[in-house]
Amino acid sequence: MPDTPASPPTSLPVIPRPARTEPGGQGGLILTAATRVSADAEARGTLTWLQRELGAATGLPLATGDEASAQVRLSVDAQAGLGREGYRLIVDAEGAIVVGNDPAGVFYGAQTLRQLLPPDAYRDAPLGGAVWTLPAVSITDAPRFRWRGAMLDIARHFSPKREILRFIDLLAMHKLNVLHLHLTDDQGWRIEIRRYPRLTEVGSWRTESQVGASKPPVFDGRPHGGFLTQDDIREIVAYADARHVAVVPEIDVPGHSQAAIHAYPELGESGLIPVGTQWGVFDEVLAVTDEVLEFYKNVFDELLELFPSTYIHVGGDECPKTQWRTSASAQKRIKDEGLADEDELQSWFIRQLDEHLTARGRRLLGWDEILEGGLAPGATVMSWRGEEGGIAAARAGHDVVMSPTATSYLDYKQSESDDEPVKVGTLLRVEDVYTAETVPPGLTEEEAGHVLGAQVNVWVEHIDTPRRLDYMVFPRLSAFAEKVWSAGERDYSEFEPRLKRHLERLDAAGVEYRPLDGPRPWHTRPGVGGWGE
Template identity: 85%
Template sequence: MPEKSHPDPLSLVPRPLEVTSEGPGGLTLTTATRVSADREAQGTLVWLQRELGAATGLPLAAGDEEDAQIRLSVDPGAGLGREGYRLIIDSAGVIVVGNEPAGVFYGVQTLRQLLPADAYRSTPLGGAEWRLPAVSITDAPRFRWRGAMLDIARHFQPKREILRFIDLLALHKLNVLHLHLTDDQGWRVEIRRYPKLTEAASWRTESQVGTSRPPVFDGRPHGGFLTQDDIREIVAYADARHVAVVPEIDVPGHSQAAIHAYPELGEVGEIPVGTQWGVFDEVLAVTDNVLEFYKNVFDELIELFPSTYIHVGGDECPKTQWKNSASAQQRIREEGLADEDELQSWFIRQLDDHLTKRGRRLLGWDEILEGGLAPGATVMSWRGEEGGIAAARAGHDVVMAPTASSYLDYKQSDSPDEPVPVGTLLRVEDVYESEPVPADLTEEESQHVLGAQVNLWSEHIDSQRKLDYMVFPRLTAFAEKVWSEGERDFTEFEPRLKHHLGRLDAAGVEYRPLDGPRPWHTRPGVHGWGYYPDEAPPEQGHAAG
């Protein structure tokens, strides 16, 4: 009788729901191995042939269901749950069944982990035996939203790096890429109706280095943007890997770049694209023309992004300019609003109405609660759990992303060797052990928690190598937290994580070693900040928490 057990501590990440060892046997992949898929699983078959074929050098040719050794299929009646799958391997072959196409894809991701780590290389090294153990796995995710936010506004990441990031999300069974496309320091997406957004607002003259006071700048222009065709390619690439791409256009604060391109959007006329990190008084005006401008922007986004959710930011919007603005004060009187907080809520509600009419749902940072929450809004809780708790209790859906457990730009140790250390300490184990669902919610209220995500703000992340260092292996710990059911024990997870690092090595990921940074990871002389008794946090903006 097969024995049910926890997964081999040196194998699978995230931990599957149920693993049954089938004893000796298994399947060795050879040049004769054939693969097949039903119509709905064809996309995963193509992915498998391309990725695993490249790593192993095996043709993995398509065959009929009768003669194929690896068979993929979608069966909604299999009772596997949303995104669930069953993977069975024995000497006769491999069967992967998914409740939906995404489940088949995740089953194949697990299959790849059962092979040697070289299965993550781009070309065969020779001499490997591609043997799969005899095993039966039944699995499904805990949460429907398993996301990561990539800020390409502060430091731009070109298309090739975004595609690579999507592959790494898919490797970890994550299914949402939240792209932060605009901020004070740059506008990163082509809007054809408003060409100055990329002609003028997509680059800045220089960038602040670290958080020194007074600020230090590098004197080097920085910029870049994604064309609409780039976006279409990214979205299609992500869709093939069952990753939804959620765009964010941040309003009404964090809008210096847009105001630079079109000064009539702001309250004070011409301003430069931001070069310093922080929260600034410059905000959008609340006129009909500004609303029309952004409705047009969101209409173009809707054509590019099929995601149900469209993120409108809504965070860190100072009210100073509105208090001194004749048009803002007139709007408050005309709409019968109590104050500037309600004015921001009114602004967000106009966008919520617009997106709802187009079949989409508005998503915003938890500041959109202030002054009243728009009826169709979903809240992303970042300032602790409080915003998520309030929204869930009011019957709104929530994505949890509190700074203390979700901000991957935060420092990974208290060592002075950490590059540009900011924020509070967030180690791999801290990410792993934190709980996405607030304990204060009732069982009914907790149903509004769609899931969680980690956020990578890029003020101090100016290259793909630094991105890898900050993201991994903390993203691996997060992936298990949002995928796997049951209690989490870091001492059980750590051996599997160490084994998983071999896969990341093979995939070319320059992660932070568990024992600390290498000399080339450090940034001597570039100062960060943290919460210490003698140091108040500066106005560093959203990344600062």
């Protein structure tokens, strides 16, 4: 992004807020059946997307024309000084031009162009009778951070492919560019691994699920399961790539591995165990033998075939050391490797995977527990237990993605009302997400440069349907998107009117978000208790 100050708050109801907006005079461009669109070679992917999405909503043909005759023109110009993922959008009565620094920039410019139209531009079929007018305007824009992500947990409650594709569309709508897929946990293994078929044959389903967080636990008595085939993954990755969203896979080790141990008991310290049915942190962990490491290296090798992402997430969080303290093989490993204790044993385990991934041109990403016992040289830290892990990693010269629970966990309660469904964690309102600063205070400029960006996390223990997912994610995701895209001061009183207009787009897109004034009666879950303060 060029070094220009952000413009004053715009009256345009665009989210995230563009860096610079200037009025373009009277009138604007009216899209009609005669409107033609064009793109250069690098922008053709966005042209295809725009024709499909706007064509469906407006009923207009938006036929492809040559550059001279087209009213809407898309192009890439790396010499335009727009910065990584930056774009310029100019609309007047004669036409609309989107110029991107790169193909991603063109795509984000087209997303902004769509927001300039009436909210019905987000429907899948035309309602009839609309006049599709783009206001005259000049917008120059680029993101503040390169990592603008959301984690979707599909291990606790499985999301089928169609819902993941829809989620990707909603990320792209908000100019987010990372989908972190949490693929494995105690309660299920959700990705096909050809070499180890039992991971999905028996590890992808459980006999029942805990309902809420009451103690003693209450269960629903209903089997739950599902997994993505490797062809499903290829489709998801290709679909995301066309929308400039990188898909980062997570295989959680060495804790949160009950489903894998159920499928292959030799992986664990306690023999055959069931796939988890209860939420929480449990003592069952992976053994640290050569055979277990070889197993997971093989698993990650299959992942590398499917996911082109530079980053591969290995979890590393919430790994109790109880079993290792009494395990002969774990204690032998500590002695043989000259390790200080079980914390350093976990670090050793992660380092083996780091070396494996680095040798294949990838980078290991893990939750901030991977700092304990010493950080693997090439690792990137995802800071979730507050900001401390991110600060420590950045000061040590490691890249960081900020994701602290208090401002990033979208399963956390949205008000103190008893009507909120399954209230967990601490209060996290839309305005709390919006006003939280991504870069921790106290970092030097060089240290702050290691903050790649941020992401929100959607843990789904208590989110078991797409409707509940919508309720918990939106509109907080919209606030987060502006936080990680837009530079400059953030004033929630300025943001809220734009958000209210944005909710009309979500309505048109069929997103069942939480209303700003609180839940509707059908959003509640009477009698299902949560946890937290």
